[in-house]
Amino acid sequence: MMSEERHRLHPITAVIELVKTLKEAILPLIVIVVANGLGREKTGNFWLDNISIFIFGLFIVFTAVAGLIKWKRFVYWFEDGELRIEHGLFVKKKRYIPFERIQSLDYTEGIFHRPFGLVKVKVETAGGSGKDQAEAELTAVTRAEADRVSLEIAEAKRLKRMPADGGVATAGTEERVAMPELPAEEETARTVFRMGNRDIVFLSAISGRIGLIFSGMAVLLSQFSDILPYELIFDELAAFVKFGVFLVALVVLAVMLVGWVISVVWTFLSFYGFQVAFDGDDLFISRGLLEKKRMTVPLKRIQAVRVSENPFQKMFGYRSVKVHSAGGGEEAGAVISLFPLVKQERVHELLGELFPELELGAELARTPDRSRPYFYRIDFVWMIPVIGLASWFLFPYGLLTLLLVPAAILLGMWQHRSAGWAISGRQLTVRWRGFALQTVYVFRRRIQSLQVRQTVFQKRKDVATVNASFKSGTGASVAPMRHIDRSDAERIMAWYDPQHRKGREAIPVNGGAAHE
Template identity: 65%
Template sequence: MMSEKNRLHWITAVIELLKTLKEAIIPLVVVVVANGIGRERTGNFWMDNLTLLIFGAFVIFTSVAGFIKWKRFVYWFEDGEFRIEYGLFVKKKRYIPFERIQSVDYTEGILHRPFGLVKVKIETAGNSSTLEGADADLTAVTREEAERVSEVISEAKRRCRAGVQEPPEIDGKAGGILSAGEPEEETKTLFRMGRKEIFLLATFSGRIGLIFSGIAIFLSQFSDILPYEAIYDELVAFIRFGVFMVVAAVLALMLAGWVLSVAWTYLGFYGFTVSFDGDDLFISRGLLEKKRVTVPLKRIQAVRVSENPFQKLLGYVSVKVHSAGGSVQEGGSAIGLFPLVSKREVNRLLAELFPEIETSAELNRIPERSRPFYYRLDFFWVIPLVAAAGYFLFPYGLLSLLIVPVIILLGLWQHRSAGWAITGRQLTVRWREFTLHTVYVFRKRVQSMQERQTIFQRRRNVATVTASFKSGIMPSKAPIRHIDVADADGLMDWYDPRYRADKHAAVEGTPAPQGE
């Protein structure tokens, strides 16, 4: 049955206007400032106010576009589908079957919260290859309406899993469900990040680099109008005050960047909560802008536990899940499940959420003869740089020799930390970059597994195996570097028993037997 056609809230027009202005703020500011400040007045009204007129025309055009989107955008439920219709001169329609919808995500922005509104984003498994992001965006609807949309979609998915072909009966006026199927499972809160963990995460998040790079990019837009000579003269005069003043200024600048980084991360992860209902994960976070992301459990491909030295010192780890969902705009990166969680609690939380995962498997270590491979390549790359620095910057350039033992020690550390294990259908891989990563992935989730052996590895009778699994729109890899050839063949045989037959056939020159 067809439900009544619904419209978005009128604040949609304002949000679209501000969104377009935000995306075009830098070029607009550059045009207005570069052409409107310091220019001599010609007496011609149009020429003297050209940039302001352009800016005003842009705002008016954007406002009209936002109004049209609000006025022409409608959505409704009909014949087991979520349908939307929009556009003025070119009318577009999109029909999304309930069973194809993977997630319904909520976002509460600064403009949403005073009016009790949310933004609803509906995604399917097929939108990961498109450039349009979500399949459907309801820019601004009431919380009650968002819950109604989620309820209708959830009920339809439950009926589909139960084998019921007919879509749920919908009230034509209110759009609600008339006949409910199985009772909905209660949502259980699994994890809630405390203020201490949020502060620690903000402290070591590394966003200070993003802040300084953003400031540099912003200032680069005004390179033609900034008085660099005057700034340089002032900087030289300031340096003359002494090294102490320069160091104090640098430290003050870094402190300000750190404070901004902490505030940014704290606001973004405030109220971080993970809950689930047996079929989906719900991740909520944010203070000024609240977000709720839905992750279907059946779409999760692998679980990654990471631990950097700072987290290890404090007894924390971070956990991400790799999902097969996601859009091109989002980049398909892993989803932060537990951004910072106590190491004592992580196994219990994972066991409750993924009871089939074995987190206590004993890992096979990397052979001792593989140790040089972990630092040899980096060592060869660094030697020319060290030689050049020592020659052209002598004698201070000789300090670059200190990099060599650091690289060797890092390689030894990586060799000692690496390991792997097979427990039934599960593959566990551990490796270290600077951060220690442990990935748990099941055989049916592995997209491909590759064995590679170089000339140098052949001399030591070792090989490298790489397991690839889907993570958003891009594959993610778990490397098992420089292990014994017999172990590498065993891994390949575990993934596909036909591998050994194909390999033997290639060596003997006979056709490989046909597998399943």
């Protein structure tokens, strides 16, 4: 019978929970301390004058006690083919997770884990909770304990797959089969891709995370909207602007440069040591310097492969590759960076190694010339009001917004020229462009739905738009085939129609999620 020995988390769990709660509540706490400590006249009453400090202190004590309780009351064990977890003080909670439901175990090594040789383990199951919400989480266990959890699960699944008459005990019998020969996942997996520091620096420089930096600063400032002296700040800025436009421009550029440097450092720390390993069934993606993460992506959960190329990447011969995974995921929508930055000539080689049945060189059918105007006409809906208002209120400088017209037309022509699609057996390939060029490879059985849409204006040119939806995380993602020939739209729908697939060859069982 499987071991029923109770296991506890490492005591550092209490500290990690304290820091985690403080991190989530840092903005409200700062507002409380500043609002009650600064700008208030002293009353002479010791308790009233220091109430914000008492509130902060009580919060720290309460959070620390809660962390200690979680560590003390949290236990996990293995029983009857399940990972069982029990926690709680006044309300005791139990969670039983059958091994067959467990898809992957993701490891994270934070700054509190590394000095003690610990990891955080996230248990991901089929149909997980979504972004950053695992089915279960072991906050701090030793690496040996984490590997033992993985081996327990792998052993139970292996024994369950064995035939009953094969002379080997199955999971749930009294006798347990020893597996001293089973190595850890990292030892059996083969590294297929590794990013060098030079590529990581280049990725950091063009990552575009500067927008997140500025949005975070805006959110931070919004928390102090009630106590910031906006009138005084506005007067100071008005006086500053009088020094000249050039000086103001220098300050703006300096702020943008600082934000860019912060985004570069952030991205470099996040992607440091990025590598992808493969064992035939799962992908293991590890990255991070201060916080090292290792994510397991089962091939059977992968729904589509996306290859992206923005103009900066194209200039230097790079592309990025992502995969859409079903269930929960670390990234938004479970769009996982498989190769964040890879040389263009290596893309087909690497994808061919991981997904051998993908047809990467299919010849794409182009969008007809008569549909070209549809790629930019819709932009006039928002451009005309903007141009009109800017030209009226900001004359004569507002007339510069007229440049939006040729810019939109050129972008639309570029998008029309880049668009294409192809059907290769049971695979659909879709290419389109926003600003970056996107190419999606998805197999028919991974497509959740196909939708054909034809407006009154499209009917005049006998074109239509087809949207292919496939699962991405707990939601869906769409590969659009915009303004294609109506006969091509009907052909794609006929290819997808189940009635056209009866009697065809059986689906191969090997090859993972990218195969039908």
